Amino acid sequence: MNRLGLLALQILVGLAGFAIWHVLTVYPILGAPKQIQFFFSTPVDVLARTWAEITGPEIWGHLWITLQETVLAFVFGAAGGIAFGFLFARNRLLAAVFDPYIKAANALPRVVLAPIFALWFGLGIWSKVALGFTLVFFIVFFNIFQGVREVSPVVLDNARMLGMNERGLLRHVYWPSALTWMFSSLHTAVGFALVGAVVGEYLGSSAGLGYKIHEAESVFDVTGVFSGMLILTVFVLVIDTLVTLIENRLLVWRPQAGSART
Amino acid sequence: MSRQGLGQHDSAADAVRLEAVAIAFALKGGRRYVAVEGIDLAVEPGEFVAVVGPTGSGKSTLLNAAAGLLRPADGRVTVFGTPLQGLNGRAGYLFQADALMPWKTALDNIAVALEPQGVRRAEALSRARDWLARVGLANFSDRYPHMLSGGQRKRVALAQMLIRDPEILLMDEPFGPLDAQTRQIMGNLLLDLWAADRKAVIFVTHDLEEAIALSDRVIVLSAGPAARIVGCYPVPLARPRDTSEIRLDPQFHALYQQIWTCLRVEVSRAYADGPA
Numbered sequence: 001m002n003r004l005g006l007l008a009l010q011i012l013v014g015l016a017g018f019a020i021w022h023v024l025t026v027y028p029i030l031g032a033p034k035q036i037q038f039f040f041s042t043p044v045d046v047l048a049r050t051w052a053e054i055t056g057p058e059i060w061g062h063l064w065i066t067l068q069e070t071v072l073a074f075v076f077g078a079a080g081g082i083a084f085g086f087l088f089a090r091n092r093l094l095a096a097v098f099d100p101y102i103k104a105a106n107a108l109p110r111v112v113l114a115p116i117f118a119l120w121f122g123l124g125i126w127s128k129v130a131l132g133f134t135l136v137f138f139i140v141f142f143n144i145f146q147g148v149r150e151v152s153p154v155v156l157d158n159a160r161m162l163g164m165n166e167r168g169l170l171r172h173v174y175w176p177s178a179l180t181w182m183f184s185s186l187h188t189a190v191g192f193a194l195v196g197a198v199v200g201e202y203l204g205s206s207a208g209l210g211y212k213i214h215e216a217e218s219v220f221d222v223t224g225v226f227s228g229m230l231i232l233t234v235f236v237l238v239i240d241t242l243v244t245l246i247e248n249r250l251l252v253w254r255p256q257a258g259s260a261r262t
Numbered sequence: 263m264s265r266q267g268l269g270q271h272d273s274a275a276d277a278v279r280l281e282a283v284a285i286a287f288a289l290k291g292g293r294r295y296v297a298v299e300g301i302d303l304a305v306e307p308g309e310f311v312a313v314v315g316p317t318g319s320g321k322s323t324l325l326n327a328a329a330g331l332l333r334p335a336d337g338r339v340t341v342f343g344t345p346l347q348g349l350n351g352r353a354g355y356l357f358q359a360d361a362l363m364p365w366k367t368a369l370d371n372i373a374v375a376l377e378p379q380g381v382r383r384a385e386a387l388s389r390a391r392d393w394l395a396r397v398g399l400a401n402f403s404d405r406y407p408h409m410l411s412g413g414q415r416k417r418v419a420l421a422q423m424l425i426r427d428p429e430i431l432l433m434d435e436p437f438g439p440l441d442a443q444t445r446q447i448m449g450n451l452l453l454d455l456w457a458a459d460r461k462a463v464i465f466v467t468h469d470l471e472e473a474i475a476l477s478d479r480v481i482v483l484s485a486g487p488a489a490r491i492v493g494c495y496p497v498p499l500a501r502p503r504d505t506s507e508i509r510l511d512p513q514f515h516a517l518y519q520q521i522w523t524c525l526r527v528e529v530s531r532a533y534a535d536g537p538a
Contacts, residue, residue, distance in 0.1 A: 155362070157331055162426065163426070164378050172363060173363065176365040
């Protein structure tokens with residue numbers, strides 16, 4: 001299957017989905033269209049609303065808030081995860097002592113923390129950053145921990161035989177190896193930072209995409225909910241593409257799947 | 263037979279000297295596996311010693327003891343007359359498995375070897391470029407290890423080891439994973455580089471032909487556990503040698519027969535005790 005053909009099929013699936021949605025909500029097949037539309041809206045309405053939103057000034061403010069929360073949660077979570085991941089991987093006693101507590105903290109569904117964070121940090125962006133942090137931290141932490149622990153012993157022995165001291169090993173062996181592991185989870189980590197932001201907004205805030213969706217929902221504005229979801233989806237795809245670009249730039253040394261050896 | 267590996271001269275002059283070395287590993291359940299025992303081996307500066315033996319005879323273990331990566335359970339390791347403590351800083355090590363840093367280019371992998379010596383980055387890079395050319399990879403400086411073939415990776419590893427100018431070279435079946443032609447080419451490359459400023463070499467291999475073609479002396483290890491040195495054969499073949507042509511030399515043949523007679527006993531013992 002060539003690329004154009006595949007693209008055509010992909011677009012076809014999307015159009016078919018919209019067509020079914022449209023037919024079922026506009027024509028009286030499942031019941032009175034007015035009633036059906038209350039629950040499912042119509043694709044034309046959703047697209048029109050989305051267009052109105054993105055051409056209006058208000059949505060960009062909400063997007064900016066959500067983006068800020070996501071980026072801050074990711075940066076703080078990743079920094080904390082990297083620091084503690086290294087510390088625990090290089091110190092076996094510390095890792096052993098804290099092991100049950102880390103497992104327990106990670107087992108807790110983080111959503112239940114959202115109200116507490118709202119209480120502690122207020123309804124502004126910081127309660128959302130905190131929620132995203134608890135999600136991102138553990139993903140990065142476990143990956144860095146694993147990355148440092150699973151450095152190839154041969155590469156390590158070789159570096160030591162080249163005369164590297166602990167600092168040299170950290171810089172040339174442990175750090176790049178841990179980064180590989182971190183980047184392999186980068187998509188997940190960024191995704192969770194966004195989940196933290198949106199869930200936090202949804203549960204209590206005065207701005208952001210999650211707030212926007214929640215607001216629409218509370219007045220039974222189904223069109224607004226779907227439109228918010230559509231904007232959120234596009235937002236996530238854009239961020240994910242950016243992450244892929246960064247990843248490809250930083251992991252240029254890694255063999256690509258299917259690339260031929262010379 | 264027991265002191266065959268030791269020369270008959272002043273011990274301080276030896277590059278590496280193993281005396282009555284035994285190496286043991288702890289097994290599950292508190293038992294101990296003795297890999298090698300009673301090893302006496304001395305390598306003079308400028309001497310190329312090959313160690314052969316059946317699989318599981320502790321060849322690599324011996325090398326790791328000389329490198330300081332393993333601490334002997336018994337006996338003494340001295341380097342130029344000084345007892346070895348920690349890692350052997352005067353030795354370079356060429357591993358059997360890929361040991362290059364996969365996240366560094368060929369050039370960076372070689373240049374980074376100079377960093378512990380405090381060489382400035384710009385100078386390290388220019389010296390690394392020279393070495394890359396000496397191992398025949400001048401045009402491959404920006405390649406990452408996964409973009410190189412097995413033989414090319416070994417060339418980079420060889421340059422990485424030699425750029426530090428170590429006085430002792432320890433090699434653990436370095437050309438083991440390569441195909442037959444590449445092995446001979448790598449053998450010749452190694453001999454060329456070594457001939458420039460003869461270092462003391464311990465070269466571990468399971469390939470007797472390779473051992474004879476490269477070395478001044480072939481040491482035969484017995485089958486493990488508790489492997490010992492059971493033979494020591496000087497190789498009086500003239501240098502410089504071509505590793506593929508020398509195999510046709512009648513003297514090579516005679517030597518091969520002689521050492522193989524010793525080695526085959528150990529190989530069949532190793533298999534009788536349970537093949538690896």
